Amino acid sequence: MSTARRRAPDADEAPPEGAAQPPQATEASPGAATKVAIAAEHVGKRFGHVEALRDASLRAERGQIVALFGDNGAGKSTFLRILQGIHQPDAGRLVVDDQPVSMTSVRDAQALGVDTVHQDLSLAPDLSVVDNMFVGHEVLRRGPLGRMGVLDRREMTERTEAALRELSINLPSLTVPISDLSGGQRQAVAVARAVMWSSTAVLMDEPTAALGARQSELVCDLMRTVAGRGLGVVVVSHDLPRILAIADRVVILFRGRTALDVPAADLTVPDVVATMVGYGQEESAA
Amino acid sequence: MSTQTQAPPDGASSSVDTRAVAVRPLWLRVLTTRAAAILALDVVLFVVFAVQSGGPFASEANIQSLLLSATEALLLAVGLAMLLGAGIFDLSLGANLVLSSVVGAKLMLAVADRTPDGGYRNLSTVVAIGVVGCLVTGMLFGLVNGLLVAYLKINALIATLGTLGIGTGLAYVISGGADVGGLPTEIQSDFGLLTFGAVPVPAVVAVVITAGVFVCVRYTRFGSRTLAIGSSPSAAERVGIRVPRHLLRLAVLAGLLAGIASFIDLSHFISTSLNGHSNDALNAVTAAVIGGTLLEGGKVSVLGAVWGTGLAVILQGGLVIAGVSSYYQLMAVGVVLILAVGVDRFSHLRRART
Numbered sequence A: 001m002s003t004a005r006r007r008a009p010d011a012d013e014a015p016p017e018g019a020a021q022p023p024q025a026t027e028a029s030p031g032a033a034t035k036v037a038i039a040a041e042h043v044g045k046r047f048g049h050v051e052a053l054r055d056a057s058l059r060a061e062r063g064q065i066v067a068l069f070g071d072n073g074a075g076k077s078t079f080l081r082i083l084q085g086i087h088q089p090d091a092g093r094l095v096v097d098d099q100p101v102s103m104t105s106v107r108d109a110q111a112l113g114v115d116t117v118h119q120d121l122s123l124a125p126d127l128s129v130v131d132n133m134f135v136g137h138e139v140l141r142r143g144p145l146g147r148m149g150v151l152d153r154r155e156m157t158e159r160t161e162a163a164l165r166e167l168s169i170n171l172p173s174l175t176v177p178i179s180d181l182s183g184g185q186r187q188a189v190a191v192a193r194a195v196m197w198s199s200t201a202v203l204m205d206e207p208t209a210a211l212g213a214r215q216s217e218l219v220c221d222l223m224r225t226v227a228g229r230g231l232g233v234v235v236v237s238h239d240l241p242r243i244l245a246i247a248d249r250v251v252i253l254f255r256g257r258t259a260l261d262v263p264a265a266d267l268t269v270p271d272v273v274a275t276m277v278g279y280g281q282e283e284s285a286a
Numbered sequence B: 001m002s003t004q005t006q007a008p009p010d011g012a013s014s015s016v017d018t019r020a021v022a023v024r025p026l027w028l029r030v031l032t033t034r035a036a037a038i039l040a041l042d043v044v045l046f047v048v049f050a051v052q053s054g055g056p057f058a059s060e061a062n063i064q065s066l067l068l069s070a071t072e073a074l075l076l077a078v079g080l081a082m083l084l085g086a087g088i089f090d091l092s093l094g095a096n097l098v099l100s101s102v103v104g105a106k107l108m109l110a111v112a113d114r115t116p117d118g119g120y121r122n123l124s125t126v127v128a129i130g131v132v133g134c135l136v137t138g139m140l141f142g143l144v145n146g147l148l149v150a151y152l153k154i155n156a157l158i159a160t161l162g163t164l165g166i167g168t169g170l171a172y173v174i175s176g177g178a179d180v181g182g183l184p185t186e187i188q189s190d191f192g193l194l195t196f197g198a199v200p201v202p203a204v205v206a207v208v209i210t211a212g213v214f215v216c217v218r219y220t221r222f223g224s225r226t227l228a229i230g231s232s233p234s235a236a237e238r239v240g241i242r243v244p245r246h247l248l249r250l251a252v253l254a255g256l257l258a259g260i261a262s263f264i265d266l267s268h269f270i271s272t273s274l275n276g277h278s279n280d281a282l283n284a285v286t287a288a289v290i291g292g293t294l295l296e297g298g299k300v301s302v303l304g305a306v307w308g309t310g311l312a313v314i315l316q317g318g319l320v321i322a323g324v325s326s327y328y329q330l331m332a333v334g335v336v337l338i339l340a341v342g343v344d345r346f347s348h349l350r351r352a353r354t
């Protein structure tokens, strides 16, 4: 019995040469899974008077799913944006693929194989599904047309179809603008896009917020698949039971500080909630 | 175990969502676009003016003159449409045209080696310097706009309002306030008023450039990124597009188109026309917006800009033939612009609401 689900398009079908390729995922041998895919140590970040992060740490090894929980405003999105190179931390250090890094832009993170599903999805509403999947990583035609910047939309469409099939998303057409899709369909496109372009770590900020039960399960399956391929997965979610069931580690952020970082197996949903809320009581009592 | 009917349990790939509307055929989509509607309006207006004038409006000479006026307007409108697609604006394109033509003309006169009877010993050099002067000035003007808007983050409306004033003033300073004339008549006879069949050569140039821009918007990475930026600048930034650099390139491109238009202007009149371009910005915005390019960014209709330019030119030319004062022509274009933006707002709001 073979697994029915197809892998992401980048894994087995090598696109024709000359085409922009997603960075190749390292084939996960179990031994390689002990390496750090992405990590942050004692990160601090201030926005004017708001101290969004004070002492936030997190570590996702290759093959691991790390759940990042925390109350609204705890700093989860800020933390992910720092890991994606969008914001630069005021303090602390970042590690990607076992190397200490300093990222000054999104492009640095992309070059290291890190991609994100943003909480606001960050899709271009007027662009088609296909163009959104590939914006920033466009595939050009081969030959002189390609050198003049002409897009290979057929290739892009095929790879988009394959990526979306994995999430079992039915779209009326891949040429419709994103603004014509439902909220859940948009989220699926954002998830598929991030998975397509990550090769070291994929960061997901509320990837299932707009999804129905079946699609949420599929996104969880996809996270497992991606982790199984040797990537680190960091997922922010308020869907505690579902994410706790698939996570390897749980990191809880409380007012910009890492309050807890333990294996997921040691935790139950009430534990998590208690920490998210109770840590504050301890701290203010202290 | 039978292997024949293994429908996936979740029915994902088997059940087609029947509510998904089939994509309409291309010809139907083309016919129902804004561009097609404006083209129809162009034709109607043209026929109305032709009938009303009793012939002269549809004469070959008049059509050629309409095409010539449309040529410069089209280049500006197409450049502006690209900028609007990326969500930025430009009020200074007319000033750019004037300044570039003044610089080009002055340079031509400066390098001219005249014979006693008024001819040029170094005609090809003079013309080449003129072309380069016009194009480079146009690009530099665009570069300044781009730096102000993309890197200093000055609101595009304010920045280009500023450069509109600076550029116009500079053009008057350099020209000493009077039109620069006495350019080689060959640029007029061999280019400006030359016709290819019945079509003025400058119009052919503009059409070729417009076709290039059309391909760029529809089929290239540059076009796709332009629309991505106009659609959502923050999303474009987050997928790794160098937004300021892209905007700078766009501004230089629009400036280049204005520079090309400025040389066409010189070869049309063998002289600058300092006062002939005060409504260019108005016409360019009207043409682009009425053609379906969204002011909010994210959507460019190059074909719409072509027919929109046609509308502005036919309207003005028709009113001239009908003997209506130029003040009313200006008002007519203003009314059309407001109508166009009104329709634009309405359709945009309606789309956002659903």
Ligand SMILES: Nc1ncnc2c1ncn2[C@@H]1O[C@H](COP(=O)(O)OP(=O)(O)OP(=O)(O)O)[C@@H](O)[C@H]1O
Binding pocket: A047, A050, A051, A052, A070, A071, A072, A073, A074, A075, A076, A077, A078, A079, A119
């Ligand atoms: N760009 C910014 N400028 C100023 N303050 C910011 C900025 N980004 C985030 N903050 C502040 O940092 C804090 C953390 O915000 P963040 O979005 O990271 O929270 P979150 O944990 O993702 O919350 P939620 O669960 O609601 O998404 C908030 O107080 C927010 O106001």
Ligand SMILES: [Mg+2]
Binding pocket: A076, A077, A078, A119, A205
């Ligand atoms: Mg958040």
